[in-house]
Amino acid sequence: MQERHDAPLAHLTTFRLGGPATRLVTATTDAEVIEVVREADATGTPLLVIGGGSNLVIGDKGFEGTALVIATKGFELTGTHLELAAGEVWTDAVARTVDAGRAGVECLAGIPGSAGATPIQNVGAYGQEVSSTITEVIAYDRRTGATVTLTNDDCAFSYRHSRFKEDPARYVVLRVHFDLEDADGLSAPIKYAETARALGVEPGDRVPLTDARATVLKLRAGKGMVLDPDDHDTWSAGSFFTNPILTAAQFAEFHARVKHRLGDDAEPPAYPAGDGHTKTSAAWLIDKAGFTKGYGTGPARISTKHTLALTNRGDATTEDLLTLAREVVAGVQDTFGITLVNEPVTVGVSL
Numbered sequence: 001m002q003e004r005h006d007a008p009l010a011h012l013t014t015f016r017l018g019g020p021a022t023r024l025v026t027a028t029t030d031a032e033v034i035e036v037v038r039e040a041d042a043t044g045t046p047l048l049v050i051g052g053g054s055n056l057v058i059g060d061k062g063f064e065g066t067a068l069v070i071a072t073k074g075f076e077l078t079g080t081h082l083e084l085a086a087g088e089v090w091t092d093a094v095a096r097t098v099d100a101g102r103a104g105v106e107c108l109a110g111i112p113g114s115a116g117a118t119p120i121q122n123v124g125a126y127g128q129e130v131s132s133t134i135t136e137v138i139a140y141d142r143r144t145g146a147t148v149t150l151t152n153d154d155c156a157f158s159y160r161h162s163r164f165k166e167d168p169a170r171y172v173v174l175r176v177h178f179d180l181e182d183a184d185g186l187s188a189p190i191k192y193a194e195t196a197r198a199l200g201v202e203p204g205d206r207v208p209l210t211d212a213r214a215t216v217l218k219l220r221a222g223k224g225m226v227l228d229p230d231d232h233d234t235w236s237a238g239s240f241f242t243n244p245i246l247t248a249a250q251f252a253e254f255h256a257r258v259k260h261r262l263g264d265d266a267e268p269p270a271y272p273a274g275d276g277h278t279k280t281s282a283a284w285l286i287d288k289a290g291f292t293k294g295y296g297t298g299p300a301r302i303s304t305k306h307t308l309a310l311t312n313r314g315d316a317t318t319e320d321l322l323t324l325a326r327e328v329v330a331g332v333q334d335t336f337g338i339t340l341v342n343e344p345v346t347v348g349v350s351l
Helices: 030-043 090-099 115-121 193-199 209-222 248-262 282-288 318-336
Strands: 002-007 021-027 047-050 056-058 063-070 075-078 081-085 134-141 146-151 171-179 300-302 310-312 345-347
Touching: 021 030, 030 047, 030 063, 030 134, 030 171, 056 318, 075 090, 081 090, 081 115, 090 115, 090 209, 115 134, 115 171, 146 171, 193 209, 248 282, 248 318, 282 318, 300 318, 310 318
Parallel strands: 021 063, 047 063, 056 345
Antiparallel strands: 002 021, 075 081, 081 171, 134 146, 134 171, 300 310
């Protein structure tokens, strides 16, 4: 277990932003993770848990407390059952499942971050979410001081949400179990229209696992969503805002605004979201509100490849990023009456 004091945190995030932590500890075993968490709780020390840092916005003043980097390792695939330690690099784990001929997470290739973060956010992309393959999560319960096993139902998954995100101070994920599929080297049915078009198939078709993964990586790279230290479009948290889910009444009001603002022929993206709700596109809202690719003149700007990503062009501060985010939120609210919600977790700051 490594320990440092007054330690920089920016390099531990994909934004490359944020001030130092009073204390930074790197844990490589579950026992070390639990030890650090228990110590922090016993002494009343604020605790920040860091995995891959791909979903964090840390304030310029940093973090007064203990920052814990979970660097545990463990990849065990038995048949179709996969167990991952929380510190495993997610995109590497996906590659290994594809190499092993197991389907279920291949369209989640290229997503930065750690395996332990995937159930917290219910990570999803290109028609797949981890909630469809996670069977259980092993976590340390800070309230009871015990290691617990939460079933898929216990995790209360929903769109980019979970029990862990609902109560962020309670659980520290240690291991995640998945039930994948052996489809003779083929992918799970392709659900996402863009992926199907890129593959030249119909939604619902299966393709070779390697083709599905390679296509998703290509699509993500074209949007600046695959980490590249030389490409400032990837100095981001990926999608900065979640896609709004609207009630029938909210969608009707939104639809009327779209017609008024953009003309009678304009139609916003609309996808069924269950229980009479409709999901629309945050990227579409941002673009149509006037915040196009590359928007901004300062050190924090919208990606030149995707309107949903806010980026650090190399010398931004967290406050620069938040100023841009607030401008986008206000513009979308004024134009369409919808308040965008940030997807990354903020530490010491807020929109």
